[in-house]
Amino acid sequence: MTKENLLQDIVFITLPDSLRQHQEGFTFEPEIPLPVQLADGQTSIDPAAGIRIEMIAAGLIKVIAHEPDHPHTDYYRSLLTALQPDVVKELQLAAIAQANKEELAFAEELFLAASYLNPYIPEIFVNLSVLYGQQARKAMDADEQQSYDAAIERQVTVLRRGLEHNPLSELLLSEFGLLNLFLENDEIAYQYLSEYLKIASEGEKKELITERVQELAQRLDDEQTLHAAFDEMQLENEEQALRLIDSFLAHNKKSWSGWFIRGWALRRLGNFSDAAQAFVRCLELGEQNADIYNELSICTLELGDRQLAKSYLEIALELDAENVKLLSNLAFLQMQDEEFNQVQELLTRAQAIDPNDPAVKHLQQEMTRRFGTAEEEDVIDG
Numbered sequence: 001m002t003k004e005n006l007l008q009d010i011v012f013i014t015l016p017d018s019l020r021q022h023q024e025g026f027t028f029e030p031e032i033p034l035p036v037q038l039a040d041g042q043t044s045i046d047p048a049a050g051i052r053i054e055m056i057a058a059g060l061i062k063v064i065a066h067e068p069d070h071p072h073t074d075y076y077r078s079l080l081t082a083l084q085p086d087v088v089k090e091l092q093l094a095a096i097a098q099a100n101k102e103e104l105a106f107a108e109e110l111f112l113a114a115s116y117l118n119p120y121i122p123e124i125f126v127n128l129s130v131l132y133g134q135q136a137r138k139a140m141d142a143d144e145q146q147s148y149d150a151a152i153e154r155q156v157t158v159l160r161r162g163l164e165h166n167p168l169s170e171l172l173l174s175e176f177g178l179l180n181l182f183l184e185n186d187e188i189a190y191q192y193l194s195e196y197l198k199i200a201s202e203g204e205k206k207e208l209i210t211e212r213v214q215e216l217a218q219r220l221d222d223e224q225t226l227h228a229a230f231d232e233m234q235l236e237n238e239e240q241a242l243r244l245i246d247s248f249l250a251h252n253k254k255s256w257s258g259w260f261i262r263g264w265a266l267r268r269l270g271n272f273s274d275a276a277q278a279f280v281r282c283l284e285l286g287e288q289n290a291d292i293y294n295e296l297s298i299c300t301l302e303l304g305d306r307q308l309a310k311s312y313l314e315i316a317l318e319l320d321a322e323n324v325k326l327l328s329n330l331a332f333l334q335m336q337d338e339e340f341n342q343v344q345e346l347l348t349r350a351q352a353i354d355p356n357d358p359a360v361k362h363l364q365q366e367m368t369r370r371f372g373t374a375e376e377e378d379v380i381d382g
Helices: 053-066 073-083 087-100 105-119 124-139 145-165 170-182 186-198 204-234 238-249 256-268 271-284 292-303 306-319 324-337 340-353 358-371
Strands: 009-012 034-037
Touching: 009 324, 034 053, 034 073, 053 073, 053 105, 073 105, 087 105, 087 124, 087 170, 105 124, 105 145, 124 145, 124 170, 170 186, 170 204, 170 306, 186 204, 204 238, 204 256, 238 256, 256 271, 256 292, 271 292, 292 306, 292 324, 306 324, 324 340, 324 358, 340 358
Parallel strands: none
Antiparallel strands: 009 034
């Protein structure tokens, strides 16, 4: 809901001279209009009913909650505090009551107002985060992805805002770290949970988070090892890549990407049997992509099973139909087996995608060398 919709039941008034008085610790400024919340269904102030102080207080709360950058926000905060000295405590209690009744939008408004009136109370921000978590769960149950994402974004934002004002709050550091752990933002989670542990009081919570941080440290180290192994493969340092990936797989036996790099390194080192087993392990772990089947095709071809190699390439093309490398690889195998009709079909598909690809040009040259131009030969017999 937009800010305009949230404030659609607010009108601004200027107090008459007779009401421009001093409140203890506060002086009214006549030129600043005051927000007034209208009763349900009304579009203007009812002259007969008049304006009650509760209507002004409600208007102040709403503007403070939903338009914190309003040019007169500081004045409104001071006025609301003068009118209701215990307003922050009252807002929190009222917000909790509304949240318990699942009036989440109203509870959010009350918590927001409290957080802007006194941003140095960490519990307010945590309560808001919990409320946004409730909104996220409701959206997930209703299969409303956009609403879910918006609620999670608000949850992250409110905890960040709380930490800006309370950077050494155990409560906020742990909540923000655990939220990012849930969101799989491992580096952020590790950063904030580590900061929490530096100042945390002894107890069960600290012990549990210590375990989480240790797990995160291992996971982040493993991710770095995985990336390093990939980089070594890019540099053609296969033996170093294999050492790194074996270290990674010691802690991550169900990582298909780890097994893929292992198979890739073994294949380039000429160990086709073990490489094929690594790629099969990728499939057993549930991953299906064209690169795995292409690598399996290379290994099985080297191991002497041409038909299986072609079958793997056909599966790869089902997964990635416009991959010129796969098209040309299968075409060359079929050319060696004199399956020329199939070769021409694959060549035509490849040329439509990238006629300047070196493999495609070479394939065309081979076909021309064997059969002449397409105009000269209408049918190629297999």
